[in-house]
Amino acid sequence: MAPVIEARALTKMYGDTIAVDHVTLSVEKGALFGLLGPNGSGKTTMIKVLTGQTRQSAGSATVLGIDVEHDPIGVREHVGIIPEQETPPSFLTATEYLDFVGAIRKIPDVQKKADGWFDLLEFDDQRDVLCKDLSRGTRQKLMFTQAFLHRPSLALIDEPLINFDPIMQRKVKDFLIGYVKEGNTIFISTHILDIAEEICSEFAILNRGTLLFTGTVAELKARDQHLDDFFLSLVRADRHV
Amino acid sequence: MFELFTNMMREEWRVHSTLFGSLSFALYPVMIFVIAFMGSFVLPFFAAGIPPGYPSIIIHAIFLLLGIMVGGFGLMGREVMNRRFGQASLLAYSARSLPITERHIFVVFVIKDTVYYLILCVLPFVFGFTVASPFLHIPLALPLLLFLTLTLAFLTGLALIFFLSTVYARSKHVFILLCICGILAGTTLYLSHSLTPVSLFPPLQLFYLFSWETLLVACAVILIPSVIAAMLFTTEFADTTRKYKPLFTSLARRLSFFPYPPLATKDLLDLERSGSFVGQVLFSFLIPLCLLWFLLSILTRILPAVSILLVFSILTGVIAAMMYTWLTMLDTFNTYSCLPISVPTLLSGKISSFTALQLIPAIFIAIVSIAAGGLAYLVPALVICLSVSFYTLGVTCWLTGLSPNVLIYDAKVLVSWFVLVVIALFAIIVLIVINPFYTLASSALFLPAWGFVKLSYAKWNTREQPGF
Numbered sequence: 001m002a003p004v005i006e007a008r009a010l011t012k013m014y015g016d017t018i019a020v021d022h023v024t025l026s027v028e029k030g031a032l033f034g035l036l037g038p039n040g041s042g043k044t045t046m047i048k049v050l051t052g053q054t055r056q057s058a059g060s061a062t063v064l065g066i067d068v069e070h071d072p073i074g075v076r077e078h079v080g081i082i083p084e085q086e087t088p089p090s091f092l093t094a095t096e097y098l099d100f101v102g103a104i105r106k107i108p109d110v111q112k113k114a115d116g117w118f119d120l121l122e123f124d125d126q127r128d129v130l131c132k133d134l135s136r137g138t139r140q141k142l143m144f145t146q147a148f149l150h151r152p153s154l155a156l157i158d159e160p161l162i163n164f165d166p167i168m169q170r171k172v173k174d175f176l177i178g179y180v181k182e183g184n185t186i187f188i189s190t191h192i193l194d195i196a197e198e199i200c201s202e203f204a205i206l207n208r209g210t211l212l213f214t215g216t217v218a219e220l221k222a223r224d225q226h227l228d229d230f231f232l233s234l235v236r237a238d239r240h241v
Numbered sequence: 242m243f244e245l246f247t248n249m250m251r252e253e254w255r256v257h258s259t260l261f262g263s264l265s266f267a268l269y270p271v272m273i274f275v276i277a278f279m280g281s282f283v284l285p286f287f288a289a290g291i292p293p294g295y296p297s298i299i300i301h302a303i304f305l306l307l308g309i310m311v312g313g314f315g316l317m318g319r320e321v322m323n324r325r326f327g328q329a330s331l332l333a334y335s336a337r338s339l340p341i342t343e344r345h346i347f348v349v350f351v352i353k354d355t356v357y358y359l360i361l362c363v364l365p366f367v368f369g370f371t372v373a374s375p376f377l378h379i380p381l382a383l384p385l386l387l388f389l390t391l392t393l394a395f396l397t398g399l400a401l402i403f404f405l406s407t408v409y410a411r412s413k414h415v416f417i418l419l420c421i422c423g424i425l426a427g428t429t430l431y432l433s434h435s436l437t438p439v440s441l442f443p444p445l446q447l448f449y450l451f452s453w454e455t456l457l458v459a460c461a462v463i464l465i466p467s468v469i470a471a472m473l474f475t476t477e478f479a480d481t482t483r484k485y486k487p488l489f490t491s492l493a494r495r496l497s498f499f500p501y502p503p504l505a506t507k508d509l510l511d512l513e514r515s516g517s518f519v520g521q522v523l524f525s526f527l528i529p530l531c532l533l534w535f536l537l538s539i540l541t542r543i544l545p546a547v548s549i550l551l552v553f554s555i556l557t558g559v560i561a562a563m564m565y566t567w568l569t570m571l572d573t574f575n576t577y578s579c580l581p582i583s584v585p586t587l588l589s590g591k592i593s594s595f596t597a598l599q600l601i602p603a604i605f606i607a608i609v610s611i612a613a614g615g616l617a618y619l620v621p622a623l624v625i626c627l628s629v630s631f632y633t634l635g636v637t638c639w640l641t642g643l644s645p646n647v648l649i650y651d652a653k654v655l656v657s658w659f660v661l662v663v664i665a666l667f668a669i670i671v672l673i674v675i676n677p678f679y680t681l682a683s684s685a686l687f688l689p690a691w692g693f694v695k696l697s698y699a700k701w702n703t704r705e706q707p708g709f
């Protein structure tokens with residue numbers, strides 16, 4: 001079966017800066033894939049290219065079998081995305097924003113679906129507040145809801161837990177693990193290694209735009225190695241090259 | 242205070258120069274210089290047909306208008322403090338964490354913007370005229386005086402609107418009261434004929450006859466409203482969490498005749514709830530146009546009333562095209578980047594919302610035509626206004642895509658915009674002179690307008706969208 005995400009020598013330049021440098025990578029259906037790397041290593045850029053939010057400079061990628069360069073809208077139609085900077089439209093309320101997303105994505109019964117999320121993420125009392133006036137964490141909850149409203153078979157999430165309190169983190173982790181068990185795929189980027197080690201099945205390490213390693217968490221555990229030690233040794237070694 | 246000011250200036254420069262590259266941005270004032278320089282040579286041709294004094298009135302009026310167009314600081318309120326360039330965290334915003342008051346930051350912000358416009362527009366314009374003046378046998382003292390009076394004219398417009406918009410933001414009732422007083426005073430003066438407009442406008446008076454007293458009055462006219470406005474400025478409203486009953490779905494159903502109802506609904510709610518709709522209609526449309534009408538009516542002595550009405554329709558069209566910026570200002574592309582929606586779809590969504598907004602200039606121009614007794618010319622006036630507006634919109638879309646407020650500062654963009662718009666306006670003016678009814682032909686502008694929109698879809702679809 002074809003991989004859900006397949007990148008071949010994917011490269012993205014911003015002027016002279018190489019944000020992503022010839023990354024070749026594939027993610028299979030049912031994986032909870034973690035893209036790890038220090039600040040500025042190209043994680044966000046990678047997600048942006050894979051979701052057609054920005055065009056690659058070289059190489060190619062398919063997501064759910066769709067070429068991201070030729071049909072970025074097609075990709076975005078099928079996947080769920082939570083961007084790094086959560087920016088729901090400012091002058092709609094939380095409910096209205098979900099109605100808006102529902103209208104764009106042509107989702108029937110949006111509000112019924114949204115209700116479940118308001119309950120799960122505990123922000124029902126905020127539903128009529130303007131997005132502008134929501135707290136960061138609540139905005140992140142809203143972005144979570146937005147991404148899963150159409151139950152995508154693949155979701156790409158940039159730093160999923162960064163604005164959540166510990167209780168919410170637990171809930172979201174459980175949700176993600178459960179979602180993958182249903183046969184969906186999740187691609188997250190993070191530099192919080194504990195989270196990756198806890199929930200991810202596979203991971204890749206990116207440093208200065210290049211892929212240093214791909215493997216499974218199970219492999220690492222079999223070798224009795226901790227992800228953070230492994231990560232630090234790899235990144236440090238790369239720094240000295 | 243000064244340090245904050247220099248940092249804000251530096252930041253403004255960086256925001257713009259990184260967006261277009263320093264060179265293209267630095268060329269912006271150069272372009273205005275060139276336009277003024279070339280324009281100076283055209284002046285004698287006009288001067289032949291126009292009584293002396295009129296060119297100076299027109300130039301001062303232009304700078305007064307420029308000030309009026311940029312002076313709506315009071316409307317920004319917390320938007321100033323929040324984000325003017327999307328997520329780009331601005332000093333004005335981050336300075337909140339410093340031990341200074343918001344009023345202080347706001348004042349610095351206003352001064353910065355004023356100085357910025359002065360350097361970017363007023364200074365290069367006067368400089369262009371100065372350099373041209375020896376060729377035109379104009380004494381050098383004149384441009385120097387002009388520099389002073391144009392700056393004052395610009396600042397007068399800015400201070401006036403700064404004041405009015407702050408009053409508006411504080412209390413609508415007081416604002417309406419002020420407007421009624423203003424209109425009454427204006428009509429009385431206009432009917433009594435005892436005063437010429439010149440004597441009401443200190444900068445122009447100063448231009449005709451320099452005296453220290455007049456200079457003092459001119460400065461007072463600028464400083465007093467500005468200081469009051471700065472004192473009235475409040476960020477109190479920034480502390481409320483606004484709640485609304487969900488309106489989106491029902492509104493979208495009612496707007497289902499739009500090509501993209503969800504986008505139109507969002508535009509409408511954004512405009513309404515940001516409080517910018519009524520404010521913009523007042524300060525970026527009605528007030529400048531009323532003033533313009535007043536200024537144009539001075540020209541009745543040299544131009545037939547019909548021509549004035551039709552020229553006014555052209556200008557209304559250009560100003561109406563600016564409504565496109567009202568729609569794009571409140572949005573950042575980031576909002577849509579995670580949704581399956583393409584840039585051409587977004588553009589056409591904005592264009593259809595824009596089309597709906599054109600009801601405002603249409604009604605306005607109809608009222609003006611009837612009030613001016615030019616009922617016979619109602620149709621040409623409407624046709625001119627709307628075709629100019631849509632043509633200008635097409636040009637704007639093509640050149641600046643979804644970020645007109647920012648990209649217009651690119652020198653290349655500005656010049657292209659200017660040239661494309663002026664060509665069309667010039668053609669219509671020629672038609673007006675030949676026969677007012679020939680201007681019906683201006684409806685042909687819808688064709689290039691449509692072409693530019695199509696081009697803009699192709700152009701912006703492949704470009705990376707900046708995150709503001």
Ligand SMILES: Nc1ncnc2c1ncn2[C@@H]1O[C@H](COP(=O)(O)OP(=O)(O)OP(=O)(O)O)[C@@H](O)[C@H]1O
Pocket residue numbers: 014017018019037038039040041042043044045046084191
């Ligand atoms: N829009 C842009 N313009 C120019 N350079 C950019 C842009 N976006 C990212 N970069 C550069 O690309 C590189 C990778 O950035 P990216 O945001 O992908 O890193 P990241 O791994 O997500 O970092 P973080 O963990 O801090 O979120 C950085 O060097 C950054 O400066």
Ligand SMILES: [Mg+2]
Pocket residue numbers: 043044045084158
């Ligand atoms: Mg990132």
